[in-house]
Amino acid sequence: MNQRKSEAINLRMTPELKELLRLAAERERRTLSNMLEVLILDYCHQHGLTAGGSEASRESTPGANKTK
Numbered sequence: 001m002n003q004r005k006s007e008a009i010n011l012r013m014t015p016e017l018k019e020l021l022r023l024a025a026e027r028e029r030r031t032l033s034n035m036l037e038v039l040i041l042d043y044c045h046q047h048g049l050t051a052g053g054s055e056a057s058r059e060s061t062p063g064a065n066k067t068k
Contacts, residue, residue, distance in 0.1 A: 013021075025035035044050070 021032055021035060024039075025032050028035060028038070030038065
């Protein structure tokens with residue numbers, strides 16, 4: 001993701017969740033922000049979400065159009 005960043009987000013989380021994020025980022029040698037980006041992009045990829053907010057076409061999924 002080599003786009004210039006222009007959006008900001010503030011969020012609250014428990015100290016325990018922040019520590020887990022810090023540990024994950026440290027393991028991957030990433031910043032907290034970059035680790036969040038990676039996690040979000042991975043989730044979206046796994047669930048067929050696109051930047052436009054719509055789900056990827058289910059027609060491309062084998063067996064998606066089967067009728068019972």
